[in-house]
Amino acid sequence: MSERRPRKDAVRNRAAALAAADRLFARCHRPEEVTMADVAAAAGVGKGTVFRAFGDRGGLLRALYEARLEPVRKAIEEGPPPLGPATPPAQRVPALLDAVLCFKLDNRRLALALEDTGSGSPYRTDQYERWHALLRDALERVPGLTDHDFAAHALLAATRADLVEHLAGEKGMTRGEMRERLAEFTARYLGGPAPGPVTADG
Incomplete structure (x- = not known):
């Protein structure tokens, strides 16, 4: 028996809720203030419709996060260097970290909200576990490094998200400065030469 496809109106309502949540989190000052009722109202659907589509607020956040992350995930799994699987490990480690940082900068409110859904710890979220596994696997392929699991945690x-928000929002660090500092920090750990200047728009 084939799996039943979602009704067209359910698909349409889900897309409307995601788009509404995207707008709300992009302009909010405090992510915790965005409620399921807010999303439903902005999407023009009932609150029960949003709950049926996503289960709860955490499910909505994960779905929105995954939608935004899809281009990065595709680049990591299938793309060319510097993120793609053919990239030498010593180059892929800083590229992965830079991709995480840029994604957090581009999605600051959403990242803050999502990292606060794992029982108060960002380390219990699925997306953190995926980033950690990717980075740990890359570190394992860099000669001379040890304790890859802990190193992946330390670098991540x-x-x-809360540090990114603190540095960008409260300390006024620019995107370029943050990327350059992270690249220098990663290079010191890997034992390689210091990287060149980082462009602010990448």
């Missing part, structure tokens, strides 16, 4: 700590 520099891209936490």
Whole structure:
């Protein structure tokens, strides 16, 4: 028996809710203030419709996060260097971290909201586990490095959404400065030469 396809109106309502959530999180000052009722109202659907589509607020956040992350995921899994699987590990590690940082900068409110759904810890979210596994696997392929699991955690700590928000929102660090500092920090850990200047629009 074939799996039943969602009704067209259900697909349409889900897309409307995602688009509404996208707009709300893009302009909010405090992510925790965006509720399922807010999303439903902005989407022009009932609150029950949003709950049926996503289960709860965490499900909505994950769905929106995954939708925004899809181009990055595709580049990591199928794309050319510097992110793609054919990239030498010593180059892929800083490229992965830069991709995480840029994604967090581009999605600051959403990242903050999502990282706060894992029982108060960003480390319990599915998206963190995926980033950690990718980075750990790349580190395992760099000669001379040890304790890859802990190193992946330590390097990813520099891209936490709350730190990104603190540095960009409160300390006024520019995108280019943050990327350059992270690249220098990663290069020191890997034992390679310091990277060149980072462009601010990449």
